Amino acid sequence: MMGCEGWSLLWLACLVSSFLQNCAVRVTVRESSVEVVRGDSVTLPCTFFTMMPLYRLSIIWTLTPVSDPASPMQVIVYDHGQVIESPSFMGRVGFTGMPWSADVVLNDTRMSDAGVFRCVVSNPPETGDPGIGELSLTVLAPPSLPVCLWEGDTDAGGSVKLSCMALEGFPSPQMIWEKLEPDQINLPVNMDGEKTGSVQIANFSAQNSGLYRCSVSNLLGTQHCYINLSVYIHPDNSPGILQGVLLSLSMALLLLALIVLVLWLHRSAQESKWINSREEEECYNEIKYTPTLIKRSFV
Template identity: 60%
Template sequence: MHAWIIWLPVCEAGRTFGMDSLGGWMFWIVCVCFSVWENAALKVNMRESSLEVVRGDSVILPCSFYTSSRLSTLNIIWTLARSSSPETPIQVIVYDYGQVIEDPSLIGRVAFTGLPLSADIILNYTRLSDAGTYRCMVNNLPEKADPGIGELELSVLEPPSLPDCKWDGDINLGGSVRLSCSVAEGVPTPDIRWEKVNPEEIPLPINMEGDFSGSVQIVNVSSQTSGLYRCSATNIL
């Protein structure tokens, strides 16, 4: 920073007040200027703390920052700690001295949307592996960051896949039959239900076998247990 001091003599009734009488005031003004400069700090603001997107859709991850310095030294780094492997974060995209570098696995799917005034990025054709904790880190020398890091959680949602239903056991009179139903995917975890729908709908108690599979046991098969059974899998989508 450059500071300019101009001394102007002050006259009153034939008297001139020189540097000695004004020096204290000038020194105070210069100190204020330097104090404001020293207290300036880059600030990062995440406008959202969590976001949801349906698999295959696009989502904008917002990251705003304030800086009082020129943007010639601006550096922005986005990282991702995937929900499936949080211990090994990856570098998503970087802006450094005017150049943009994407992670090879995300080329064509990730981009900045408002450089150099914004650190927002867009993520296209989202996948389940995109879910996790994103960190936006901004630096712009010589300013210090206060803080220079923001985080948000991204959840990638997916409707349940078509249920796969099977049965095994003895369907003869007095026998025992096991009806099983499973889905391959779904976020959040699907709610699996079994119902007897013929001649009337009757919810059945289900034994969950993990998050994506459930079964019903029918004992002592008879004419009363015969009919149409239905398995359904639902979540918020």
């Protein structure tokens, strides 16, 4: 017959056996969100606790990118002592404290790295569900050099639209349009999405001519681009100007006619002189070569 001590040991053995069969790896993420400047390195923290030896430890890091939430991807895997890096992260990611820690360091961060990272840890023969930890990574970037464009009609009375576009920058950069000359004036900006801001100028005039600047900025820096606009004023087609043009044209034609007349008279005089000279020469030759009359004698 089993004594109280025996029953106590049996109950304790059953309790331990039940605990070992149903225990699971516990995962803790020290920070739920992490920020990094694009190009810098960042540590993604993940610690775990297990009751079993680490012979069959498995750790899988995955990423659900902000740019494509429907396409999660594998980042790095530790399985049975071997480390496998995803081709998209080859040479940029690595474990820092294996096998006692699941922390990884991510180097040369890119905008595409932003998203939700998951750390999944399992350690057979523990039969419970794998331990899972999540954290979000935000990648910060200064604004890229913006592109300034304009479209419309710079004739007096026309309408002009100024546009400014910055392709990169997080947090999304703030846009400011200013007219710099002769006085610095802030202009109302219409945001066409997160990356483009425009300004509409109606009834364009000489007062609108000058240098315009678009500034894009966030907490990491500021970039600028410029546009120089000049109003075009059509010449005034008034009757006075038209009459002046016609008068100038008439005077030019009259002067041309006088020149032609003078040249014609000069040529006529030359031709008349030449004709008279020819006539005199012919008369002289007629007299010079007239045959001598022979006198006849009569007996």
